[in-house]
Amino acid sequence: MSLTVAVSGASGYAGGEVLRLLLSHPEVEIGAITAHSNAGERLGSLQPHLHALADRVLQETTAEVLAGHDVVFLALPHGASGAVAAELELLSPGTLVIDAGADHRLRSPQDWEAFYGSDHAGTWPYGLPELPGQRAEIAGASRIAVPGCYPTTCLLALAPGFTAGVLVPEDVVIVAASGTSGAGKSLKPHLLGSEAMGSMSPYGVGGGHRHTPEIEQGLSQAAGEPVTVSFTPTLAPMPRGILATATARLKPGVDPAEVRAAWERAYGQERF
Structure with a gap:
């Protein structure tokens, strides 16, 4: 059917x-x-x-x-x-x-x-x-x-560590580069080829990007406690895609082997 x-x-x-x-x-x-x-x-x-x-x-x-x-x-x-x-x-x-x-x-x-x-x-x-x-x-x-696009990338990257309880919920830092199609099809001067090609530019800095509360919401759900994030997005000269560098500190006493195991448990059997 x-x-x-x-x-x-x-x-x-x-x-x-x-x-x-x-x-x-x-x-x-x-x-x-x-x-x-x-x-x-x-x-x-x-x-x-x-x-x-x-x-x-x-x-x-x-x-x-x-x-x-x-x-x-x-x-x-x-x-x-x-x-x-x-x-x-x-x-x-x-x-x-x-x-x-x-x-x-x-x-x-x-x-x-x-x-x-x-x-x-x-x-x-x-x-x-x-x-x-x-x-x-x-x-x-x-x-x-x-x-959202950034939240999907950042949550998939970090959520397993918070779910497993191996990451500190403060001092989470994410810097992500996004392609131009993330801004939609509407004509905007800063998305013109002459503006975007060959350069990268940050935007929504200082916690002002709309996806910040969504990222914190998802990571807090994974952790079972509030998680705060410093998130800086950048516009990259590529049509689509996101490259996110997401860092968080390990809780004291965590065995490094447990860190890898947390991500293997989360994604080892996921078909996607």
């Missing part, structure tokens, strides 16, 4: 990647594909690599268009998916909704308001099964918040 799947924000990088993955899934039928400013255009003119969907015309992103599918992916700008998700809850309560934006990731309304500057849309189960307790929560969920 195939599942019908709708994808909003299909003209962007995240939406295009979701469609690329779905096209190789043997049990998926692509339903509505939607956009905002690009509604009415052929998908092939915006995502030329998606040959099987090239002639599909992008529809407007509304809850009415997305309703009625088995699964809906929301690949919308931050702050945009909360309202659409709320409408979908009313129109299509049986639909599994997966939000690739940031709207439902943070548990703290105060953190959301401080870093994103709008009302908090609520908290959904966090879609990183490698964190303690998350696998069972995701399996029974009808709403899932996709982790």
